[in-house]
Amino acid sequence: MLLLILLVVSTFALVLFGALRPQRHPPLVLHLDVPPDRAGGQSSTGSSELRADSGLRANSDLRADSDLTAISAVDHGLFGQILQNYGENGGLNYQLLHENPRDRARLKSYLAEIAAISPESHPDAFPSRQDEMLYWVSAYNALVIDAILENWPIKSVTDVRAPLEVVRGFGFFYCQQYMVGRRYYNLYHLERKKILASYQDARLHFMLNCGSGGCPALPRRLPAAVELEEELERAAVEFINDAENIYFEPATARLYISQIFQWYRSEFLRDQKRAGRPVSLLGYIQHYAHAPLSEILLDNPTPKIVFLEYDWSLNGTGTERATQATKTD
Numbered sequence: 001m002l003l004l005i006l007l008v009v010s011t012f013a014l015v016l017f018g019a020l021r022p023q024r025h026p027p028l029v030l031h032l033d034v035p036p037d038r039a040g041g042q043s044s045t046g047s048s049e050l051r052a053d054s055g056l057r058a059n060s061d062l063r064a065d066s067d068l069t070a071i072s073a074v075d076h077g078l079f080g081q082i083l084q085n086y087g088e089n090g091g092l093n094y095q096l097l098h099e100n101p102r103d104r105a106r107l108k109s110y111l112a113e114i115a116a117i118s119p120e121s122h123p124d125a126f127p128s129r130q131d132e133m134l135y136w137v138s139a140y141n142a143l144v145i146d147a148i149l150e151n152w153p154i155k156s157v158t159d160v161r162a163p164l165e166v167v168r169g170f171g172f173f174y175c176q177q178y179m180v181g182r183r184y185y186n187l188y189h190l191e192r193k194k195i196l197a198s199y200q201d202a203r204l205h206f207m208l209n210c211g212s213g214g215c216p217a218l219p220r221r222l223p224a225a226v227e228l229e230e231e232l233e234r235a236a237v238e239f240i241n242d243a244e245n246i247y248f249e250p251a252t253a254r255l256y257i258s259q260i261f262q263w264y265r266s267e268f269l270r271d272q273k274r275a276g277r278p279v280s281l282l283g284y285i286q287h288y289a290h291a292p293l294s295e296i297l298l299d300n301p302t303p304k305i306v307f308l309e310y311d312w313s314l315n316g317t318g319t320e321r322a323t324q325a326t327k328t329d
Contacts, residue, residue, distance in 0.1 A: 073125040073135075077222075087219075090217030091314070093316055094314070111143065114180055116181075119131070121181040133199055136194065147187070148314070158171075202268045205264055205267070214259065215315060236288045253303050257307060
C-alpha cells in the first residue's frame with residue numbers, strides 16, 4: 001500500500017514539474033565572430049553560436065570583428081516600422097501582421113538582435129540610461145507581439161494556457177521563455193525583475209504593453225533615446241487622461257481608476273514620495289491630470305477610489321473594455 005502511495009505521489013510530482021517547466025521557443029542560431037570569453041562566457045550550447053527565440057536568420061548580419069565595440073546598438077527602426085504599419089487604436093492589427101510573412105520576418109530579425117545584444121551583454125553599445133530603458137521597453141513590447149502571433153488566433157493573452165494554469169496568464173507570462181541579450185527571461189521576470197526593479201520609475205507602466213485592452217496604448221512611433229524622458233511624461237499624461245482608464249461618477253462621488261494603480265500602488269507612492277508630492281494614488285493622478293479631469297478633481301478633492309476590473313481582451317481587436325468595479329480603496 002505504501003509503495004502504491006509513493007508511486008502515485010511521484011507520478012503527480014513529475015506531471016506537475018512538466019506542467020510548470022518554462023517552455024523555450026525554437027532556437028535561431030546567430031553566428032557571432034566573438035570569442036566566448038569576450039562575450040560574457042560560453043553560451044548554453046558550449047560554442048560561440050547564440051541561440052534565440054525565432055526560426056529565422058536575422059536580416060542584418062550581427063558580427064563583431066576583433067572587439068566588442070564593433071557591435072552597434074540595436075536597430076529599433078525594425079520594430080518602429082511594425083508599429084507604424086500595423087498600429088490601430090492603441091493596439092495592433094495582429095491578423096494583418098500575421099498574414100504578412102515579410103513583416104513577420106522583420107519582427108523576427110529585430111528579436112534576433114534583441115537576443116544577441118542588451119545593456120547587460122554589451123554595455124558599451126548603450127551609452128545612457130535612456131538608451132537602456134528604450135531597449136528594455138521595446139524588447140518587452142516586441143516579445144509580447146511576437147508571442148501573440150506565435151499563438152494566433154487568440155482573443156486574449158490568457159488564452160495561452162499552461163497545462164496547469166495556477167494563476168491567470170500563467171501560460172503566457174510565466175511558461176514561455178525568450179532570449180534577451182544572451183539570457184533567458186519569461187515576460188513576467190523581464191517586466192518585474194529586470195525593467196521595473198532596475199529603473200524604479202512608475203511611468204514605465206504607461207509604456208509597457210501586455211497585449212490587452214487594459215494596457216496603455218502602443219505608440220505608433222518609437223521615440224529616440226534622447227526623447228525618452230519626454231515620452232515617459234507624455235505616456236503618463238495620455239493614460240491618466242483617457243476616460244477609459246480613469247473617470248469620475250458625480251452621482252456617487254467615485255473615481256474609477258485602472259487596476260494598474262492597485263497592482264503597483266507601492267511604486268506610484270514611491271515616486272510621489274521621492275518627488276516630494278502627496279503620497280497617495282490621488283496625488284499621483286492629480287499631478288498628471290489635465291482638463292477636464294483636473295477640474296473635476298479640484299471640485300471633488302476627496303473622491304472614493306474604485307478600481308476597474310482589468311480588461312484582458314486582446315488590444316486592437318475592437319472589443320470594448322470592461323468597466324466592472326472590483327475593489328475600493
